[in-house]
Amino acid sequence: MLAVENLCKTHPHRAEPALDGVELRARPATICGVFGPAGSGKTSLLRCLAGLDVADSGRVTVSGRPVALRRGRRRGARRPVGFVPESDALLHECTVAGNIARPFELAGFDRVARQVRVAELLELTGLRAESHASLFQLRPEQLRRLQVAQALAAGASVLVLDDVDEHVGSGGGGALATVLDRVRGELGLTVVLATDDSEVVRRLCDDVVVLDGGRVLESGPVLELLARRRSRTAELLLDPVAAPAVAGPLRAGLPGDACLVDVVLVGYAAVGSLLPLAVSRFGIAMTYLSGGVVPVAGTLVGRFRVSIAGHGTGRALDWLASQRCAVWEVEDPTMAA
Numbered sequence: 001m002l003a004v005e006n007l008c009k010t011h012p013h014r015a016e017p018a019l020d021g022v023e024l025r026a027r028p029a030t031i032c033g034v035f036g037p038a039g040s041g042k043t044s045l046l047r048c049l050a051g052l053d054v055a056d057s058g059r060v061t062v063s064g065r066p067v068a069l070r071r072g073r074r075r076g077a078r079r080p081v082g083f084v085p086e087s088d089a090l091l092h093e094c095t096v097a098g099n100i101a102r103p104f105e106l107a108g109f110d111r112v113a114r115q116v117r118v119a120e121l122l123e124l125t126g127l128r129a130e131s132h133a134s135l136f137q138l139r140p141e142q143l144r145r146l147q148v149a150q151a152l153a154a155g156a157s158v159l160v161l162d163d164v165d166e167h168v169g170s171g172g173g174g175a176l177a178t179v180l181d182r183v184r185g186e187l188g189l190t191v192v193l194a195t196d197d198s199e200v201v202r203r204l205c206d207d208v209v210v211l212d213g214g215r216v217l218e219s220g221p222v223l224e225l226l227a228r229r230r231s232r233t234a235e236l237l238l239d240p241v242a243a244p245a246v247a248g249p250l251r252a253g254l255p256g257d258a259c260l261v262d263v264v265l266v267g268y269a270a271v272g273s274l275l276p277l278a279v280s281r282f283g284i285a286m287t288y289l290s291g292g293v294v295p296v297a298g299t300l301v302g303r304f305r306v307s308i309a310g311h312g313t314g315r316a317l318d319w320l321a322s323q324r325c326a327v328w329e330v331e332d333p334t335m336a337a
């Protein structure tokens with residue numbers, strides 16, 4: 001377990017803190033996304049996690065042990081937290097296999113043991129065909145996978161990746177995503193990645209920490225946060241199925257007693273059945289106005305704006321709220337006027 005307690009850091013010559021009381025828990029065999037806009041403190045946090053920087057106050061521990069500040073520049077030395085920076089810090093004079101072998105050499109593995117471990121990591125990271133290639137022949141996304149292999153070779157039990165964006169998102173072909181999936185599922189490691197790309201969180205992350213201005217706005221399991229009323233995570237991750245900002249024009253043509261409702265449904269079963277069930281159970285009239293479904297963390301999440309009318313409306317809303325979904329009435333500026 002990686003635990004961060006009340007981490008605070010202000011960079012030299014800065015008035016505002018880069019990290020202001022950050023708390024984080026990342027479990028083994030999970031991927032935790034540190035999600036926030038540029039300047040929100042993601043890199044500052046990750047550098048403290050990896051022992052590359054020291055915080056002004058607070059604690060970072062792995063399995064209860066404080067993470068020590070890294071000293072010296074011995075690339076490939078053994079580290080419990082493997083840091084994969086935005087730009088590569090690899091050995092450009094060595095081949096792909098040579099880069100993975102270096103931490104094993106430094107740790108005193110003999111030649112046969114080294115070859116076995118290097119072969120395993122080449123397979124895990126999908127780089128077997130590039131084993132003898134020079135780094136100059138690799139694409140940026142392949143270099144990122146090599147960095148992961150090197151961090152694993154250095155004995156990381158926690159893998160920290162900065163700025164995971166186009167490499168994992170729709171533009172990157174998904175090879176790094178597959179590797180991280182295997183690191184989580186097959187090796188059971190804790191992965192923490194920083195991103196400002198909601199697609200990366202939707203596709204890969206079990207947990208999320210939403211950062212802004214160095215503060216945690218919201219954190220927890222992604223699917224739990226999505227099922228919370230007015231969740232910040234839902235607002236950020238469900239942008240492909242965002243409801244229109246203004247409710248007013250949608251009311252045209254609806255019955256006078258209709259109420260407009262936004263509902264977030266989590267899981268295949270909920271998406272497929274909850275709204276029709278509410279209609280049949282409570283005898284309400286429901287009209288679908290906008291929204292859709294999007295895959296998140298291996299399941300389906302739906303966000304819909306619907307109008308509901310009929311005597312059973314209140315009971316239907318209470319029932320929906322008691323299921324695995326978030327539901328709230330849309331504030332309608334035209335009604336308030």
Ligand SMILES: Nc1ncnc2c1ncn2[C@@H]1O[C@H](COP(=O)(O)OP(=O)(O)OP(=O)(O)O)[C@@H](O)[C@H]1O
Nearest residue numbers: 011012014018036037038039040041042043044045
């Ligand atoms: N070495 C530094 N010296 C001074 N200020 C810094 C330093 N590193 C970061 N900062 C400042 O700290 C704040 C947080 O920066 P940080 O790089 O951690 O955010 P970020 O979310 O990773 O941003 P990005 O996505 O652009 O990398 C910003 O205001 C930034 O300008």
